[in-house]
Amino acid sequence: MKSICWFRNDLRVLDNPALHHCCKNSDEVIAVYFINRAQWQEHDDALIKINFWLRNLELLQNKLKKLNIPLVVLEADNYSETASVLKDFCTKNEVKNLYFNNEYPINELKRDRNIYSSFKESGIGVFTYHDQVIHEPGSLKTTTGNNFSVYSPFKRKWFSELLEDQLVILDEPEKQESMCVEQTDLSKFLDEFTHSKSELWPAGEEFIQNYIDEFLKFKGTTYKVKRNFPAIDATAKLSPYINTGIVSSKWCLIKAREYNNGQLDDGNKGIVHWVSEILWREFYRHIIYNFPKVSKSLPFVDYTKNIPWNVNEEWLERWKAGKTGIPIVDAGIREMLETGWMHNRLRMIVAMFLSKNLLINWQEGEKFFMRHLIDGDIASNNGGWQWSASTGTDAAPYFRIMNPETQSIKFDPQGKYIKRWVPELADCSETEVHMPKSPENYNYPKPIVDLKESRKNAIDVFSASKS
Ligand SMILES: Cc1cc2nc3c(=O)[nH]c(=O)nc-3n(C[C@H](O)[C@H](O)[C@H](O)COP(=O)(O)OP(=O)(O)OC[C@H]3O[C@@H](n4cnc5c(N)ncnc54)[C@H](O)[C@@H]3O)c2cc1C
Structure with missing residues (x-):
């Protein structure tokens, strides 16, 4: 059985639920990535960020190749065209199943719901996973059953609902027998979206994993005291990597725990504070899912x-x-x-x-x-x-x-x-x-x-x- 793993904001091999399950349940796997020029423009995505995506995609492609998984780039100007481009590709290549990790902003949700229903109609299985934050958006409720709109009670609930198996890393997938299609040459996209400051932001899973280790080892303890002083290089500069899924929130939290005697919400004050900043990211992802008006150019209040x-x-x-x-x-x-x-x-x-x-x-x-x-x-x-x-x-x-x-x-x-x-x-x-x-x-x-x-x-x- 041939399947697609569609990469979006999850450009990594390690601990990637969609890739993990896709490889486990399929005989042949194709990795797909979309270039959505008009949509990116509509979303005001910065050139430096698109360049960063593509440089990471190139490294991901090399890693996937070693697992005999070809990475193919498809193009659709807007999200609205994605379903038909993807469906044509599936038909042409006799793909039976599609796997991806969920995204939560409103346009991405609409795109995915459309794909879900149109693929079901065509008999192509769609398997989706939760990956970007620890607790699935929508799953944490106040005592009165409402969604949280205040950070501190959200954070308390986040900790009280945390289960050990939410902090377990998934294995890297096993090598496939052979590449079933030809992979895309990424050089033309890298040329199109080139950026002069790219050397400031090295790409790759290994880079950011090592970097997090170094950060926690040398700067974790002093983070709380120094994080507000911009002349000091005291924060992790992790945001481009975690937002693009080159490293998962889970990985960061597991590492924080490792450097804090197995604790997340107590112990080393610097590391505990860093964890609470990562939870602000989680909070805002829950907000965007639970209160879609904020992504429709409306204020919350x-x-x-x-x-x-x-x-x-x-x-x-x-x-x-x-x-x-x-x-x-x-x-x-x-x-x-x-x-x-x-x-x-x-x-x-x-x-x-x-x-x-x-x-x-x-x-x-x-x-x-x-x-x-x-x-x-x-x-x-x-x-x-x-x-x-x-x-x-x-x-x-x-x-x-x-x-x-x-x-x-x-x-x-x-x-x-x-x-x-x-x-x-x-x-x-x-x-x-x-x-x-x-x-x-x-x-x-x-x-x-x-x-x-x-x-x-x-x-x-x-x-x-x-x-
Ligand atoms: C006006 C404004 C706009 C912002 N825009 C963005 C944005 O587009 N993308 C973005 O990732 N962050 C944004 N932030 C949050 C924050 O400034 C950055 O996440 C942080 O500066 C990233 O640096 P770091 O990785 O060194 O953070 P660290 O201090 O090392 O923190 C670790 C991680 O925690 C998360 N985090 C930290 N602070 C916040 C916060 N206030 N809100 C949400 N998550 C947080 C980030 O993922 C960050 O990488 C914005 C904040 C403000 C006030």
Whole structure:
């Protein structure tokens, strides 16, 4: 019996449920991956991220080849065309079954439901697996049977429902007898989606597995204390890998437990805190599944639909260019433009600055992040933006607005991070770098807005919209 394992955000061989079961139950296996150009554009997927997917796909193809599993690339502009392209391929190659791991954003769910019903009609078996987070989205409920919208009780429930067999790694599949079709040459896709900063983000399962080990061994214990200081390389920089499924959430948690005497929610404070950050990712994946409105461009908190956001192209463009005149904000944006990644503390600072001080719709920022982040992920990005804009689940209250200057003094006291990304300010003193008195002396712009006035204005606007 011939089967397809369809790879999506799960570009790994180890501990991949769809691949594991597909190989176990089939005589011949074909791996499939889709290029969805128009859909990727509609989703604002960044070029650096697509390049990262394809570089990892290339390594995956090599690993699969050693197992005699050919990886074939199919093309469909949109998700709506995927079912027919896949069905034609199945018919041509006499494929009897399709295996894949579930994805939870709304467009992916629609695509998969469509495939599920149309394949069933054609007599092709469809087998789906749960893989991206530990507890299947929709499976954790409050005592009143509702879905969680607050992180802390979600986290308590997550731990109380955790079973040992949810943290067991599946074996790598056995070698197939022979390759049943020819694999696709990926070089033309790699050329099409090339990116100049790709060397910053090495690809491959082995790379990230070793990297997690190193992180937990050398930085795990100090993570809680150092994670908020962007000049220190203290976080795992795991997000591109976990979001693309090059490593599973399960693997990260098993490793965290290994380095913490078998514990996840007690013991080493640094590692316990890291685990709780991974659970924020899980939380937002549950949110996106349980409350589909958040992926339909709607805020979670209804009254915030009425916020009269400023429409100011000049301000928005300056924010996007890292030229707001607020050094810490500009440093964060420039880090992302240069590397495809931004430190979490900075994501909060720049997002609050846009949605509160500039009072520009957070969706502009959400989209801009997606277009530039290598880890751009609809669930975590939407969650982070709605948290910062006070429109989301368990969000920052609208009146608690971070002052970027104060944040800068607290988390980048010597201005090292600022000076790295805003070199115009390299000669500023430690005190001046957070908000230069005469920016023109450094060929640096004046602040777009006064921080105190704009903060007060945002609070007034939110308060009026709420009442
Ligand atoms: C406005 C905004 C937008 C964001 N957009 C994204 C995004 O598009 N993709 C994305 O993966 N994360 C996003 N985040 C969350 C967070 O900033 C990144 O996950 C984190 O910076 C990744 O770096 P790391 O791997 O070194 O994290 P670590 O500190 O080492 O944490 C380990 C892992 O935990 C998860 N995690 C940590 N913090 C968060 C969080 N606040 N929310 C959800 N998961 C978290 C990530 O998977 C991360 O890789 C956003 C946060 C904000 C405030």
